[in-house]
Amino acid sequence: MSQSLNQTFLAITRNSTDLEWLQGALAPLGQVVGADGSLDELLALVDVTCANLVFVDLDREHVVAQAALIEGALEAKPMLAIVALGDGMDNQLVLNAMRAGARDFVAYGSRASEVAGLVRRLSKRLPAATPTTQLGGLTVLYDTQSSGDGALLAEHMALVVQKSGQQTLLLDLGLPRGDSLALLGLESSFHFGDALRHLRRLDATLIDSAFTSAEAGLRILAYASHDEPLEHTSAAELYMLLSALRQHFQHIVVNVVGQPDSEALRTFVSHCDKLIWRTDQSVLDCRRNLELLNNWREKGMKLDHARLLVDRYLRGVSPDAETLGKTFALEVIAVLAYSPELRLNAKNQGVTLFELAPREALTQSLTTLGERLARRSEGLAKPKAGWLNRIMGGK
Template sequence: MSDMKTHAREWVGLQSGNRFLFCSKGDGVAAQLGQAIGDLGMLTQEAPAVEDLAKRLAEIAPQVVFLDFTLSEDEPGKLFRSAELARLLARIAPGIPRVAVGLLSQPEGAIAALRAGVSDFVDPSVAPQEVKDVVQRLLDTPVAGGGRADGQRRSVLLLGTRPGVGTSTLAVHLAGLVQDRMKQAHALRAGASGAKPSKTAEAGAMQPLSSRVALLDLGWPVGDCQLYLNIGSDFDFAEAARNLRRLDPTLLGSAMAHTANGLSVLALPRDLGQMRDISQSDSLLVFERLRQHFGVVVADAGGFNNPDFVAGLARTSQQNWIVTDQSVGALVSLAGLLQELEQLHVDRRSLGLIVNRYDERYGMTAQQIAERFQLELVGTLPDRTLALMVCTNQGRLLHEEAERDVYVRAVHALAEKLSTEEHTPGGRASWLATWLPGVHRRMVVD
C-alpha cells in the first residue's frame, strides 16, 4: 500500500483514540491481527521486558493487550513466558483486558491461556470478524473497580541528591497543593452534575481515589512525610506489598493514612528489616497499583538506598525530578546519582532538575547547574527554611498558613506542570514521543 494510505490509516487510528498492544515477536500473526482490528484503533507490536512492562503500559496506554499464545519452533518456552506475562498483567494492570491470540489448530495455546486466567481467545487467521467483535465488546465494557483505563496515570518521582536537601518538604507541599486542585475539580464536576456534596465529601477523604493524590513516603529518615502531615497508620509499604492482590480502592481508601483534605500517604515500615522479604518486583507493583487507582502519585525517594528499586521507579514514573541545592556536597552527590542512574539504564532525558533554597548569590545559577549536568531545569525553590520549619513543627503545611508565600508560589508552578498532564488525551503526547524506529512496529495492513 502507498505511504499516503499508510498515514491515512494511522491517522484514523489516532483519531479514534483506541490503542492496542500485541506482546509478540511474530510478524505473521501480528499482521493478521492488525488486519482484523482494522480501523478500530492503532495496534503496536513489541515484546517488552518484564521490568519495562509497567512503563510501556503507561506510555502506550492500551485499551486491550493481546498476548501471543501461538507455538513457534524459534521460541522454545514461548507459551510459558506468555502465561507468566498474562499473570503479571493481571496483577499490575487488572483494569486492562487481556486477549490471547492463538491458532485453533494448536489447542495447547488455548489451554495455556485458559490456565493463565485469560478468558478471551481469538484466531485472526480463520476468524478475523470474531477479533473485531471481541475488541468492540471490550471497548464497550466499563472498567471494573473504578480503575483508570485511559492511561492517564500521573506520577512524579522526587529524587534527592542527598538527605537534607528538602525533598520530603517539597513532596508534602507538592502533594498537598495538587490534592487541593483535584478536590476543587471534583467539587466542580459534582456541582455540574447537580449533586450536593456532603460535609464528609467536602473534607476530601470521601472523594473517589481517582480524584485524590497518593504520597509514597520512601525518604530517609523513615516516615518524615507522615510526620510533617501529622498523620499515621499501621498500614505500611511492606504490608501493601504482602497484600498486592487485595489492593483495591476499598482497602487503599480505608487502610492508608490520609489527611482531612483527602491526601493519602503510604510510608516505609519503621522496622526496615520487614523490607528484606519484599522483592523488587513486588515493590514496583505497589507503585503501579497506586498509579492505577489514584489520580496522581507523588513518590518521595529522597535518600532511599536501593539503587535498583529507585531506577525501576524512574523507568516507570511519568515525571522524574531530582532535588538539589547549590552546595558543593549536593552537586558532587548529584554527579554520583546521575552516574548511578545511567548505569542502571535510566535515560537522562527523562530527568528534570529542581534547585532548592535557591539564591544566585550562592554561586552557580540554576541554569548553569542544569546545563553542567545536561538536565532540563524544572524549577527553583527559594530559601524559606524558617517559615517551613515553623509550620511543619506545628503539623501544618506552609500553603495552609501563607498561600502567597514565595515558596508556595514556586511549588504551585510545579503543581501546574503535573496538572497540565490531565488535559493530554489518553497520555497521547508521551506515546507519540516514544514512537521511534526499532521501538514500535506499525501494524497497518490492507
C-alpha cells in the same frame, strides 16, 4: 508507564548474577524485571508491565518443569515471545526449549550486542502491547542525600494536585522514614510494607479504610520504621503495587529522597512520567547527585523525563540555577527559595506552607510546580470510590 524506557522484559533466571548480566545487556533497550518461577506471577506481571518478551532459564535438573512453564505461558498468552537461557553447548536443552515453544535460545555469557540484536529482531515482529486500563500519573522526587525537606516538598506538590480535583496519593519512601506523616501530625497503622503484603486485596475498600487521609482528601502511604529497606523490594513487587495503585489514583507523587541505588529505585525512576531530581548549591550534594546520574546514563538508562529542581536557593551564591542545569544536562523545572525560618516553622507547627505563608516565594513556587504536575494527568478519569468513601460523602 512512561515512555522513558522503550520496553519492559521479564526474566526467570537461576540467580541474581544472571539477571544482572541480562539487565546490563539490555539496558539501552529497556528494563529487565526478575520474576519467580510461578506461572501465576509471570502472567500477572505480563499484564501489569505489558511485556511481550520473556526470558526463561533452562537447566538439566528442572527442564521438565521449565518447559511446562513455557508451554503454560504461551497457552495463556499466545502472542508472547519466550527466549530460553542456558548452556548453549547442551543440545538437549536447546531442543527442549524449541519443543516447548521458545522463539530462540541464548547462551549465558553471550556478548551484550548479540543479545540486544536478537531482542531488536524479535521486537520488530511482535505486536505492540497496550495497557488494558488507564493508569494514573506518576511523579518521582529524588535526591541522593536524605533530607526531611524531601517529604516537605513532595507533600506540598501532592496537595496541589489533590486540590486540582484529582484523587492523589503521596507514597512517602524517603529517608528519614515517615516524615510526611510527622510533618502533618498524623499517625498510620497501615504502611508501605503492609501494602506489599496485601497486594491481592488492594482495592478501593481497603484504600478507603486503611490509607491515611490528610488535608483536602490527600491519601498518604508511608514507609514504617519496621518495613524492609526499599532495596530488598523486588521490581516485580513494585510493578504489582504501582499497577494496583495507579488504577485507584489519578496521580501518585513518590518521595524516594535519600534512597540508595537499587533495582527498586531504578524501577520508580524508569517508569514515572516525571522524575524531579532535587539538588542544592552545595558542591558536595551536587557531586554525589552527578555521580549517580552519570552512572545511570552510562548504563543506558533513558532519562529524557528527568528535570532538575534547585532547592534551598540563595541568589548571588555560585553555582547559580542556570549553571546547575547545564552541569546536570537537565532542564530546570523549579527554583525554590531557601526560606529556612519558614520551613522550620512549618515543620515545628505541623501546618502546611499554604496555611502558614501562602504569599511567600517558596509557597508560590511549590504551587506552580504542583499545578504543572496536575496538568499532566488532568484528563484521566476519576476512579470509583469505595463503599466507605461513598458513605462518608467522599470526605
